[in-house]
Amino acid sequence: MMKHLDLGCGHNPHNPYNADQVFGCDIIQPDGAHTAPFTDFKVADLAFENIPFEDETFDSISAINFLEHIPRQVTFGRLQTRNSFIELMNDIHRVLKPNGRLFAISPVYPHSDAFTDPTHVNFITRFSHRYFVEPHLTASQYGFTGKFKEINVVVDAPTNLMMQPGSGLRKIGRRWHRLLFREGLSHILWEFEKV
Numbered sequence: 001m002m003k004h005l006d007l008g009c010g011h012n013p014h015n016p017y018n019a020d021q022v023f024g025c026d027i028i029q030p031d032g033a034h035t036a037p038f039t040d041f042k043v044a045d046l047a048f049e050n051i052p053f054e055d056e057t058f059d060s061i062s063a064i065n066f067l068e069h070i071p072r073q074v075t076f077g078r079l080q081t082r083n084s085f086i087e088l089m090n091d092i093h094r095v096l097k098p099n100g101r102l103f104a105i106s107p108v109y110p111h112s113d114a115f116t117d118p119t120h121v122n123f124i125t126r127f128s129h130r131y132f133v134e135p136h137l138t139a140s141q142y143g144f145t146g147k148f149k150e151i152n153v154v155v156d157a158p159t160n161l162m163m164q165p166g167s168g169l170r171k172i173g174r175r176w177h178r179l180l181f182r183e184g185l186s187h188i189l190w191e192f193e194k195v
Contacts, residue, residue, distance in 0.1 A: 002017065002060070003019055003020070003021045003058050003059055003060075004016075004022050004023065004059065004060045005022075005023045005025060005051075005058045005061045005062075005095065006061075006062045006063075007025050007026075007051070007092075008025075008026055008063060008064070008065070008066030009024035009025065009026050010026055010028075011030040011031070012037070014062045014064050015062070016062055016162075019060060021039040023040045023041070023053070024040075024041040024042070025042050025046070025051060025053075026041075026043065026044075029041070029043050046088055047069075047071055047084045048084070050091050051088075051092070051094070051095050053095050055094050055095065056094075056095065056096065056100075057095050058100060059101070060100055060101040060102070060103065061103070062104070063092075063104040063105075063106075064104070065106065066106070067085070067088075067122060068106045068117075068121070068123070070088050071085070071122060072122055083142055083143055086139055086142050086143050086144050087143075089146065090143070090144060090145055090146055092146075093146025093147075098194060099193055100193070100194045101151070101193055102148065102191070102193075103191050104190040104191075104192075106124045106187060106190075107120065107186055107187055107188075108185075108187055108188040109125045109126075111185065111186040111187075124188055126153075133148045133149060134149055134150075134195060146194070148192035148193065148195060149193045149194075150191075151191040151193050152190075153188065153189065153191070154188070155185050155188050155189075157186060157187065158186065
């Protein structure tokens with residue numbers, strides 16, 4: 001039985017791999033009318049706290065329009081700092097089972113979607129993923145202890161990124177329209193596998 005965790009899920013969890021059980025984690029508790037899709041839901045502020053699940057619990061994790069809300073660094077007082085984004089990536093690695101998948105979609109720099117929302121504090125570029133995947137693992141110099149293998153990194157419109165692979169000519173046509181008119185390659189998809 002496959003288990004999936006959606007980070008920053010709000011009231012409607014994503015389940016891109018069609019797992020049997022869907023778990024959620026967000027900063028706010030959904031109201032009772034929206035809890036049916038969850039097997040389990042936990043409240044946590046992942047900028048300051050760890051993911052509140054045990055090691056190697058999930059076959060997959062999604063973070064759709066979420067990573068951009070996690071600050072790169074948080075300072076407590078004058079002497080203590082937490083590299084929140086690095087710690088979150090460590091925690092994602094921790095709660096994934098071996099060969100588990102991360103599916104993340106975020107606005108990509110320099111598109112205005114990366115900056116328009118005032119709660120976006122982490123700007124993802126076309127190359128940010130290299131900090132967390134082999135052979136680069138550049139984030140290890142900042143305390144990243146995991147290892148991911150890159151499965152897929154794509155810049156496109158969010159509607160195209162959420163479509164199933166091989167969904168046809170319509171998807172290709174929309175992508176070329178956005179390229180020609182420079183209006184929609186606004187998001188990046190990271191699909192990683194835990195090594």
